[in-house]
Amino acid sequence: MISSWRRRRAGRRAAKLQQHAEDDIGSMELTTPNHFRCPISLDLMKDPVTLSTGITYDRESIEMWIEAGNRTCPITNQVLRSLEPIPNHTIRKMIQDWCVENRSFGIERIPTPRIPLSSVEVTDMLSKFKMAYRREDEAGCRELVAKMKSKGKESERNKRCIVINGAAGVLSAAFEAFSSASFDKYVAVLEDILAALTWMSPLDGEAKSYLSSAASLNCLVWLLKSGDLSARGNAVSTLKELLSSDKRKVYALSEIEGAKEALVKLVKEPICPTATKTSLVVIFHMVSSSPSNEDTKVRFVEMGLVELLLELLVDSEKSVCEKALGVLDGICGCEEGREKAYGHALTMPVLVKKLLRVSDLATEFSVSILWKLSKNEKREDGSVLVEALQVGAFQKLLLLLQVGCSDRTKEKATELLKLLNIHRERLECIDSMDFKDLKRPF
CATH class of the missing domain: 3.30.40.10 (Zinc/RING finger domain, C3HC4 (zinc finger))
Structure with missing residues (x-):
């Protein structure tokens, strides 16, 4: 009995001592x-x-x-x-x-x-890559491209180190070399290089120079037509970057067989939202680069792009809507484009709906298209202007002038109002849009 009691008392005492020790440790401040x-x-x-x-x-x-x-x-x-x-x-x-x-x-x-890449390591990789592509060592090139991508994905610092040491220029030179040799034979390495270049965007001047060569442009179009989904997306992204910085390449791209068809297919059969937007940007450059480039616009019209754009505009998000309206504005600069727009039931309702509903840019494009269609109408009955009145264009344009817009858009809107006003007596305008939820800056 006594022994058991003593053990219990000793245990309680030890527990108290341990608690005090832990409290003392916890109260100590750790200094680094x-x-x-x-x-x-x-x-x-x-x-x-x-x-x-x-x-x-x-x-x-x-x-x-x-x-x-x-x-x-x-x-x-x-x-x-x-x-x-x-x-x-x-x-x-x-x-x-x-x-x-x-x-x-x-x-x-x-x-x-992980030890980050150094400039010496990147230079060594690029030196090996140069030797590999000069002897057309496809396997060696693919291995080095994969290593670059792997290292670059480890950290943003690695990616910067790869880019600033001229990797884009070396890869672009290799892309041109393999493109000049054979698309079919080197398709795998060409797709790998293009994926790496897209990852290194924005590209420097040296890289764009190699990618703008005839061989490279033909290869990009070939990948746009025949590559897998990833390659098609990377090809159109590269074309967008090239055309955005050098409008002189627009004509060269337009002359390549199948380029227009491949771009329209990306809009008609989208692989992802980004590719759709990028394709629209490339087409925009092609239809708005020069008034003399009428053949390109006509070809797009023949491929059904006007109808495709109008259907796309019915329910599209802001970025796609702006780009689609920009392309449609360019195409309506030719007579064939306007004729297709005149004959489509969605033209006026969609264009008037987009006024003041999407963005300032979308509104400017919509006004420009309406202005081109109204000013160039050849029908004696003025059916285009009458339809515009029926869907509420007059009220929208008046509101636009009150809200405010650019001087160029204001001139077109004012001229449109004058044209519309001639036909107002023939019918009572129908308010097809509810303006109560319209966001106004005042």
Whole structure:
């Protein structure tokens, strides 16, 4: 009995002593050693690196310092002999051991960071890639492209390092070389290179120069027609970037057999929203680049693009709507385009509906199209203007002038009102739209 009682009392005493010890530990404040802190952020270093001056910083902090344009050491103020920081594995291991020792304080062990790419490694990869594509080593090129993409996806820093060391120019040169050799034979490596170039967008001048060559443009159109879904999307994205920066390439693209058909197919049979928008942008450049490029507009009309755009506009989101209206505005610059628009039942209802409903840009395109259709109408009965009145164009245009718009749009809207006013006495205008929910800036 006595022995059992003594054991219970001893146990309670030991539990109290342990509780006091834990309370004492919990009340202690853990101090991070100064040599484990980054001199810039003053936080515990997660990826310690050492500069040429011998001072160690956290990688993220010192890279932000260097990217801001500084070329000196923040502590010593000495000019840096090299901008490539060297990983300090010794300090990193010491920090990890300290974290493990103090895990009872809630300190988590910092993971071992992946060593980022250096300019030397990127240059070496690109040098090997050049040798591989010059000897038409398809397998070697694909392996190196995959390695670049893999490294680039590890971090934004790696991606910047790859891009600033001229990877886009080297890959574009290889794309041109393989395109000149054979589309069919090297389709796999061509698709891989194009995917990598899309990932490196926006491209520099050297890369665009290689991709704008006759061989490269023909290959891009071929991929647009015959490639898989990913390749078609990458091809149209590359074409958009080329045409946006160099309008002189529009004519060259227009002359390539099957280019127009492939672009229209991307709109008619969309593979993804991005590809649809991009295709519309490329078509916009082709139909609005030059008034003398009438053959291109006529060909698009013959392929049923006017009908396709009007159906697309019925229920499309803002970005698609703006681009579709821009293309339709360009096509209505030719007589064939206007004739197709005149004969479609959706033309006037859709165009009037888009006024003040989507965006300022969409409104400007809609007014421009209405102006072209009304001004060039050859029917004596003025059926186009009458239909515009019936669906509420007069009220919408008056409201547009009150809300405000660009000077060019205001001139067209004013001229349209004058044309519409001639036919107002023939019928009572029907309000087809409810304006009560319209957002006004006043």
